Amino acid sequence: MLKDSLKKCGAFKTGEFTLTSGKKSNFYVDIKQASTVPEILREIAQCMAGKLTDEKKIAGMELGAVPLAVALSLETNLPYLIIRKRERKHGTGKLVEGNLKSGDKVILVEDVTTTGSSLLKAAEIIKQEGGIVDRALVVVDREEGAFELLKENGLELVPLVRVSEMM
Numbered sequence: 001m002l003k004d005s006l007k008k009c010g011a012f013k014t015g016e017f018t019l020t021s022g023k024k025s026n027f028y029v030d031i032k033q034a035s036t037v038p039e040i041l042r043e044i045a046q047c048m049a050g051k052l053t054d055e056k057k058i059a060g061m062e063l064g065a066v067p068l069a070v071a072l073s074l075e076t077n078l079p080y081l082i083i084r085k086r087e088r089k090h091g092t093g094k095l096v097e098g099n100l101k102s103g104d105k106v107i108l109v110e111d112v113t114t115t116g117s118s119l120l121k122a123a124e125i126i127k128q129e130g131g132i133v134d135r136a137l138v139v140v141d142r143e144e145g146a147f148e149l150l151k152e153n154g155l156e157l158v159p160l161v162r163v164s165e166m167m
Contacts, residue, residue: 002047003161005040006140009033012166019114029140029163031111035067045071047160048109052076055107057100057131059083061122064111068139072109081106083122093123102130111137113157116146123155123160140166 006012010033017028034040049072059081060069066082073080081098106126110119119136124131134155141147143157150157154155 045075057106060109068109106131106133108136113138113146114142116149
């Protein structure tokens, strides 16, 4: 079971942590710890593959979601996209790397959600580039507002594990 694999590899940590949002927390979910272990990354990809519907592309925001997008792509043979956090000042300057065409149905993947703002930003970028996105898969939902924020904005959040299941 995925939650057991996450605990066993040390991805679920207790202590004092500052989250990306600046919020303090007494636990931390380090999916990078898990996604660097091939067996666990494969398990995550297999779990995510079982949640896909009619999506034709996979997209993940740099950095934490990229290994998840790659693994899911290899599991499903669907192409993936990398969403940059900010526009590059060199090269093509693109926010989305990969072949995104107008009308492509895209599934977003994420390692951990707290407020959901990162996924919302990723969805907005995909939509600005002509993609269609209405669902996001996340390995662990911290259950701190992401589900509600995304729902308010027309996106369904599909967690593989909820943090309450980890406690």
